[in-house]
Amino acid sequence: MPSNWGYVLAAYGIAAVTLLSYWRHLARRTRALATRRPAKRRAA
C-alpha cells in the first residue's frame, strides 16, 4: 500500500493556509474599523 503522505500534506497544508488567511483577514478588518472609529468621533 503506498504511503500517500503527499496527499495528506497537501490537504493539511491547504487547510492551514486557508484558515490562517481568514484569521489575518479578520484581524486586518478589525484593526481598520478600530482606527476608523476614533477618527470619525473627532470629525463629529
Next chain:
Amino acid sequence: MIRVLGWLAVLGLMAGLAAGFGYAPREAVQGNVQRIMYLHVPAVLTAYLAFVLVLAGSIGYLATRRSGWDRLAAAAGEIGVLFTGLTIVSGSIWGKPTWGTWWTWDARLTSTAVLFCVYVGYLLLRSLIEDPEARARYAAVVGILGAVNIPIVHFSVKWWRALHQPSTILGPERSPIDPAIGLALFVNWVAFTLLFAYFLSRRMEIARLEEQT
C-alpha cells in the same frame, strides 16, 4: 474572552494534530490517506453547525427584527462557506488515491457542492443590497430556504445509491470505527468547534463595528 477562545482553539488544533498523526493508528485498508478524515469530517460538521446558526439567526431576525440575529446569520454564513470549501477540497484530495478520481457526480458530493453554491449566493445577495433592513430581510428568507439543503446533504448517502460511504458518526447505528480513530476524530471536532466559535465571535464583532461606523 475572544482571545481566550482563540488560544483554546490553537491548543485544540495542536491536540488534534497530535491525536491524528501520533495517537491514531495507520488505517489498515486506506493507509495514511485516511488521516485526511481528521480534517474532512470535523470541517463538514462545523459547516453544518454554521448553517444551522444561519437558520436560527434568520428565523430570529424575521421574528424580532433585531440586528443581532442578522449579524449572527451573516457571520455564520461566511464561516460556513469557508468550512464547506475545506470539506470539498480535503474530500477531493482524499478521493484521488482512494477512489481514483478527484471528483465524481455522486449524490453526497453533488449535494455538498450545491450547499456551497447556495451559501455563496447568500453572501453575494448580502453584498448586493445596500439598505440594511432589506438586506437582512431578503438574506433571512434565503437563509431559511438554504437550510433545506443540510438534511439533503446528510441523508443523500441513504436516499440515493452513492459512492460516498454512509455516516459513521451521525448515523443511527453504533459507530463501527476503531476507538483510537474515534477519539482522534472527537478531539479534532472539538478543536474545529472552538475555532468556529472564535471566528464567529470575531466576525460578529466586525459586523457590530461596521454598523456603528
